[in-house]
Each structure stands twice: as C-alpha cells, then as structure tokens.
Amino acid sequence: MMLDNLRGMAVFASVVGHGSFSGAARQLGITTSAVSQQIRSLEKDLGVVLLHRSTRKLSLTEAGASFYESAKDVVTAADQGRIKVNQLRDELAGSLRIATTPELGVNHILPALSTWMSAHDDLSIYFLADNHYIDMIDERADIAIRMSPQIKDSSVATYPLAEVKQMLVASPHYLRQHEKITKPKDLANHQLISIDLMKDPNTLDFSSIETGKKNRVKITSRIQTNNVFLATTLAKEGHGLVRVMSLDVQKELASGELVEVIPEYSLPHFVLYAVTLDREQQPAKITRCLEVLKKHFHAAA
Amino acid sequence: MMLDNLRGMAVFASVVGHGSFSGAARQLGITTSAVSQQIRSLEKDLGVVLLHRSTRKLSLTEAGASFYESAKDVVTAADQGRIKVNQLRDELAGSLRIATTPELGVNHILPALSTWMSAHDDLSIYFLADNHYIDMIDERADIAIRMSPQIKDSSVATYPLAEVKQMLVASPHYLRQHEKITKPKDLANHQLISIDLMKDPNTLDFSSIETGKKNRVKITSRIQTNNVFLATTLAKEGHGLVRVMSLDVQKELASGELVEVIPEYSLPHFVLYAVTLDREQQPAKITRCLEVLKKHFHAAA
DNA sequence: TACCATTACGTTAACCGTAAATATG
C-alpha cells in the first residue's frame, strides 16, 4: 500500500470531471498552477501520460481513462467516509452503550433518560447492566455510571452527577420495636442487613455533623445479600437496619416506609459519576446524554 | 470534494488493518510518531475519536468502524488505479491506435507489424487508415505514420523510419515501345500517370546525381488517380511513367515488372516518420511498436 | 523490563501562489 499522491488522484479526478484544469482549480480552491503541478507529479510518479492537453481541451489517454475510474472511486470513498462520520457525530443515531449496575440503571439512569430516549428513536441504546467491573474499551461502552468516593483511573473523563449520602435506614415499625438509637455506640445491639457489594460492609465510619468527631463502629450481620432492592425490602419489613445510598431510598423516605437512623451522624459521601473514555471529540449522542443526566440529577438535588 | 487528509485516511486504514500503530508504521515505511500525528490530525479534522488506544490494544469507536470502511475503499481504489496503470504501461495489452494512409498501411506498416501483432494477442490494434489529415488527439491515435519532406508540428515527437526516394518508373515494355529517355528534357514526349495525393503532381524537380544540377520539368497527364496502387498497376500495364515512392514499388522493381527511368537524376527525398503525441512516459506498447517499426525499416534500408 | 503510543521540537520537503511565458481558438 502506498501513500503517494493520493492528493494528486483527487485533483486528477476533479480535472477529468470538469474537463479543465481551471475548473478543477476553482472547485478545489487552489490555483491552476497547483493543479498543473499535481498532475505533472502524478504522471511522473505513474510513469505514464494521463491526459493530452491543449489549452482548449483535454483528452484522456487510455491509461488516464483507466486511472480516472479509480481516482473517482478514491474521491467517492473519501467523501462517503466524511459524510458518515459527520452523521454519527452530529445526529442522535446509531448506538449508545451505557454501563451501569442493575440497581442504578433501573432506579435512576433509566428514569433519567426515559423521555430523552423516546424522543430520539433513531438511537439504539444498550444498557450493560452488571455488578462487576467492566472494561469500557472491551465492552465498547460509551458511558459508564460509577459510584465511588473518588475515581482513580486517570485515563477516563469523569462527570460528577450527584453527591450521594450514605445513610442508615430502618422501618418506623422496627425502630418502635427496638432499643432507641441516639449515638453510634447504640448500634451494637441492632441488626445490620449488610450488602456485600460495598467493601467493608460491616464497618460504619460515622462523623458527627455538629462536632465532626469520627466514630468507627463494627456490627455483625445475620442477614446478608448482594442486592440493594432485596436489602431495602427486608428493612421495610422490619428485619433490621440497612446502610444504603440516599438515592436508593428516596421514595421510601418520602412515603415514610423507611426513616433515617441517627441523622446527627453522617456516613462518608459517595459521588455518582458518569465516565467516558475521552473528554473531547465526542459524538453528539454522548455529550447530549451526559447533559441529560447532569440536568436530571442536579434538578433532583 | 475535499483534498484534506486523504493521506491520513490511508494511514488510518493501515492502522486498523494491522491493529497497531507500529505495525502500520512498518508497513508504510514511516515512524510511529508520524502515524500518531496523522491519526490525531484526522480525528481533529473529523471532530470525532476514531479509536480508543491503550498501549497494548486498539479499539474502534462506532465512528471509527464506519470510517474504516471508507478508508479501506480509498486505499483499495488507489491501489487498483496504480495496478491498472502499471499494467497498461508495462504490458502489451489494451488498445493501440495507429493512423496511416491506406497504401502505407497495407504495403509497409502491416507487414512490419504483422508478426509482432500476432505475438501479442492481448493487444488490440486499430488502424486508422485515411488519406486526409487527422488530429491525433481527437482520434486518440497513439502513433501516426506520416510521409513528408519534414515535420513542422512542434507539439509531437517524431521518429524517422526511412528515407524514401521518389522515383520515376515505367514498365520495360513501355520503355521499349517509346522514345528513349536519357535526361529530364526527354520526358516532354511521354505520358505521366499523375497521383494527386502529392502536391504539384505534374511538377518534377530533378537533380543530377553527378553534378547536383537542378532541373524542373512540367508534364501534362492524361491519366490521373488518387490511388497509388491503381497508378502502379497502370504503369505495369504500359500506360505510362509514374512518380512513386521507392517503398511502394520495391516488389515490382525486384521482379523487373517496373524499372527506374533516368536513375542518373534524383527527385526530392521524403522521410517516413512515426509520430507520437509525447516523447516520454509512453506505455510499453507504444515504445515497443516504434522499435519494431524502426527495426523493420532500418533492416530494409 | 520490553514494547507501545504520545508529545515537543527542529528539520525537511511537499505544496502552493505569483507572475511571466506559451499556446490556442
């Protein structure tokens, strides 16, 4: 494969298409001098005369006529490529792959994107819902939703969507039935339903909102699960306390099915991030999706 | 139509084809640095990321995958074009158009090329046999055979094939029946069969071979034609003298059907030329054909 | 560590425009 004179081929195609050097020059936005030089260089390179020229008319040689077919193809393919890329860049079409956990997906991402998705039905959205870590490149994910204290991976671009409180919640019924909790120490006598998706599921690092004093409490769990929905359901039914992200229990808190335990002490905050592989040069569908997500979570906050 | 970054497209195609920048660099004979810069420039130009790269593997974006299809087409078309031109340049194939007069064609060009033609049956030869002047460009003639004292057209390349004597011939029978001819003046009492393809068909400019002295003689013609073959046939049948090119009566002179009249005086020489539109960068079939013609006529001389 | 991609920077060469010359109808 050669890199030589691709430019010359495009110039040649234009010359033949227009039937004149000056016509081609006008189209290409260069001078006839440049056109002439390109053609000369091309002919020298190919070792063959492509077109006989008098000042008034051009005539293709046999080699020129044959070469023109390919030169046309080169230009056509190049134009095609640019057109297709422009469409993918500017239009909300093609595919958009979003990686998230099933819980976040169902409870927040899907609600956030629902109306936007139905407004753009040329866009096919694929939700990669999985609890274990996925490689964005391998899975060709355009956007990943991640929750963590901070993102360490420097090779990705991060867009914070929401600050997420961790909180300890329980059903009002459970709290009535059990010993009152006014400080972290009181938790020793309570049931913690642990979700082992989090690390150190049984360690709670409280800080007093008033004094900022830190308090580490370890609790044993009789009930464990790897599913947030299951855990909150258990809590609603009065089986114990559960540590959850505020986002995951917004409804339950609003309806009073669950209430926060010792709100005077806070657990470490998490940040919900959207992550992309690149910060710039993104197709419109990606940047627009990020905007929709940001707007949704900022409105909710 | 754009001229931008065609080179970058070819580089991109090579990168994707190889799955690595360094592989592409090796194939293209440039450094990975150059490859990286080309891809970057292309991405910036397109406003979109084409491939995600970690140092160990590459992964196409959606836009990149789409663009690759076209980039491949660009390279394929460019290669195709070069291949076809190389074939037309180096192989004796395709078409070869030779312009000549019917007489020269039948009597000399065809015999000169006959064996060469049958040795290359991929070559289709077209004889443009016509007595009036033809425009080589309009008729797409690769080679024209022309006979004249000299070629004035400076835009063509000329290859002298043979110096052609004009001579006055007659049948031995005619000469026996008529008054003897020893000097130009004696022609006044003879019949000249004139061929009006030549200009001044009735004017004969003799020069004495011995003294170089010039002698202009005008003769009236009772018999005229525009066809050399017809004229020589008439001469063979004893109808008169005829002024012909030596080339046109070689056989008859050898067999004794015709003999030269007053060989002590010569008529102006002509030169048989092959003419092409360009001197350099000619396809092999043209240069080879010229070689065959030159060899043929030089051997005959 | 070994291989790969990126980046900054200086160099080279391709590319182009101006302008004058040449050719054509």
Next chain:
DNA sequence: CATATTTACGGTTAACGTAATGGTA
C-alpha cells in the same frame, strides 16, 4: 485578443524523525 496551461521561483506549512515521556503487560 481572450482564455487556458506551463514553468520558474520563492515562501509557507504540513509532514516527518529524533528523542524524551508515559503506560501497560
């Protein structure tokens, strides 16, 4: 004479290589 192509020349910029840097297995 008007229009079109060629060519020489000089300037601009794109393209490249070197070498140093950062990542990844």
